[in-house]
Amino acid sequence: MQRKVAVVAQKQINSADVGMPRERMLYELVKSLYEEVGISRDDIDTFVLCSNDFNAGHTISNVFEDCPVGAYMKDETKVEADGVWAATYALARILSGLYETALVVGNSQGGSVMRPYLMMDYQLAPVYDRQLGLLNELSAAGLQAHAFLAKKGLTPDTLDEIAARNLADAAKNPDAFNGKAGASAADVAATDMLYEPLRKGHCYPFTDGACALLIASEEKAKKLTDRPAWIRGVGDSIDTYYPERDVVDVKSVKLAGERAAAMAGIGLKDLDLVELSAKFAHQEPILLEGLGLPADGGAASVSPSGGAFGAYAFNAAGLVRIAECFKQLTGSAGDTQVEGAGYALAHGQDGLCMQHNAVMIMSSEEG
Amino acid sequence: MAYNKDLETREVQATWDVTTYQYKLDGRGAKVLADGMKEKTIRGIKCPQCGRVYVPGPTYCRVCYIDIDDVVDCSDEGVVMSYCIEMADVRGNPMDEHRVSAMIKFDGADTWFIGTVHGIDPMDVKIGMKVKAIWKDVTEGNLGDIQRFEPV
Numbered sequence: 355m356q357r358k359v360a361v362v363a364q365k366q367i368n369s370a371d372v373g374m375p376r377e378r379m380l381y382e383l384v385k386s387l388y389e390e391v392g393i394s395r396d397d398i399d400t401f402v403l404c405s406n407d408f409n410a411g412h413t414i415s416n417v418f419e420d421c422p423v424g425a426y427m428k429d430e431t432k433v434e435a436d437g438v439w440a441a442t443y444a445l446a447r448i449l450s451g452l453y454e455t456a457l458v459v460g461n462s463q464g465g466s467v468m469r470p471y472l473m474m475d476y477q478l479a480p481v482y483d484r485q486l487g488l489l490n491e492l493s494a495a496g497l498q499a500h501a502f503l504a505k506k507g508l509t510p511d512t513l514d515e516i517a518a519r520n521l522a523d524a525a526k527n528p529d530a531f532n533g534k535a536g537a538s539a540a541d542v543a544a545t546d547m548l549y550e551p552l553r554k555g556h557c558y559p560f561t562d563g564a565c566a567l568l569i570a571s572e573e574k575a576k577k578l579t580d581r582p583a584w585i586r587g588v589g590d591s592i593d594t595y596y597p598e599r600d601v602v603d604v605k606s607v608k609l610a611g612e613r614a615a616a617m618a619g620i621g622l623k624d625l626d627l628v629e630l631s632a633k634f635a636h637q638e639p640i641l642l643e644g645l646g647l648p649a650d651g652g653a654a655s656v657s658p659s660g661g662a663f664g665a666y667a668f669n670a671a672g673l674v675r676i677a678e679c680f681k682q683l684t685g686s687a688g689d690t691q692v693e694g695a696g697y698a699l700a701h702g703q704d705g706l707c708m709q710h711n712a713v714m715i716m717s718s719e720e721g
Numbered sequence: 722m723a724y725n726k727d728l729e730t731r732e733v734q735a736t737w738d739v740t741t742y743q744y745k746l747d748g749r750g751a752k753v754l755a756d757g758m759k760e761k762t763i764r765g766i767k768c769p770q771c772g773r774v775y776v777p778g779p780t781y782c783r784v785c786y787i788d789i790d791d792v793v794d795c796s797d798e799g800v801v802m803s804y805c806i807e808m809a810d811v812r813g814n815p816m817d818e819h820r821v822s823a824m825i826k827f828d829g830a831d832t833w834f835i836g837t838v839h840g841i842d843p844m845d846v847k848i849g850m851k852v853k854a855i856w857k858d859v860t861e862g863n864l865g866d867i868q869r870f871e872p873v
């Protein structure tokens with residue numbers, strides 16, 4: 355990279371019902387970040403917002419987001435995808451040399467304002483899939499889950515175990531809301547069956563949430579904090595629409611991971627942890643395989659924060675993964691801390707059955 | 722083979738019925754405004770730092786980035802900041818009667834309020850003219866309490 359760039363601070367809020375309008379939720383979140391870092395909105399060179407019109411319930415979803423994040427009369431742009439793309443965009447803006455600081459903010463209120471599964475209904479090909487009425491986010495995930503279990507010769511018990519581990523980890527993470535201390539596979543197996551083999555306990559929770567990341571150039575980062583987490587590589591890859599690919603062999607995450615690792619100058623096996631946006635339990639092993647890691651992560655801890663099971667607010671989710679990597683790399687992850695975490699990978703996805711994947715590799719050392 | 726759009730392109734009519742939302746809003750400024758309207762008074766919230774008066778009032782100042790909660794009364798008279806004469810609806814259907822909609826800045830407020838101006842030939846409406854709110858006889862505490870605006 356032309357410049358060294360780091361994540362300097364993170365703030366997140368996740369809830370089943372945050373009890374505030376999006377505008378107030380964003381104002382309180384971002385104001386608390388400014389206060390914690392000891393800066394004001396004047397110190398932000400560019401704002402990158404991340405939200406979605408369907409989720410917001412009106413077009414131009416950022417229209418009521420700019421003022422609450424302090425972007426009044428400032429340089430601002432929006433990404434309508436997962437937060438990892440927004441953070442990548444902010445990175446690119448700083449690498450351009452035109453900006454020293456960027457505030458990235460993603461949000462949605464899928465817990466209380468709208469039903470998040472419906473967003474995928476409206477992503478379906480309008481003249482085929484939507485009119486047939488068979489495909490939706492859950493049925494597509496169920497089809498993907500069956501294909502995965504059949505290919506690997508596994509039973510749904512595997513899904514119960516994956517979900518239980520994530521839910522138990524989420525209970526140790528104060529930024530997650532959907533944890534269950536000591537969750538067992540039996541707990542997950544007792545949840546309602548939705549689209550066989552998927553049970554409620556295998557699926558991401560409906561979430562009101564937002565995440566803000568302060569990203570800065572090397573010079574600025576060192577002035578703002580003693581403990582930045584350095585962005586070392588990014589990678590992204592998009593596959594075809596849902597029925598035109600193998601949904602178990604996700605090549606796009608493999609390519610995204612390889613591109614980021616090449617930029618970072620490391621191998622994916624050097625990672626100490628991965629924070630995955632596995633929205634459904636079966637997607638975790640699919641993503642790990644795509645990244646060339648064993649099903650238990652091997653040397654890498656897998657989503658120690660509880661991953662997407664602890665909270666999954668669309669648009670904010672990928673930023674939350676980056677925020678969790680930041681916490682790990684700066685030694686501030688509390689009860690979820692991976693000792694000596696040096697390299698971490700954050701993952702975000704978009705589209706039915708992970709059509710589009712993006713990753714960011716970060717390190718504790720400057721490199 | 723080249724794509725022949727006359728032969729190959731088809732049109733299919735489909736609707737995009739988007740779902741129901743449970744929108745949340747900042748209730749404070751809306752309640753201040755609605756309660757004031759019941760008393761035939763325009764009420765906003767003022768920023769103590771920059772002095773801007775917002776109608777309806779938000780919970781924070783967009784400019785100063787601080788929480789605000791100072792309720793102030795504004796006049797129900799104001800100035801036409803801009804207007805347009807509606808001759809068709811948004812789909813292009815002509816309207817039987819033309820209507821003047823205007824952005825009005827109440828005296829004492831810094832934000833604009835949308836309303837319709839009656840009691841004047843549409844061709845005589847001018848930017849900068851003074852207008853006043855015409856209230857319903859019995860107000861209910863909602864935005865419908867202002868029936869229309871008329872020249873002062």
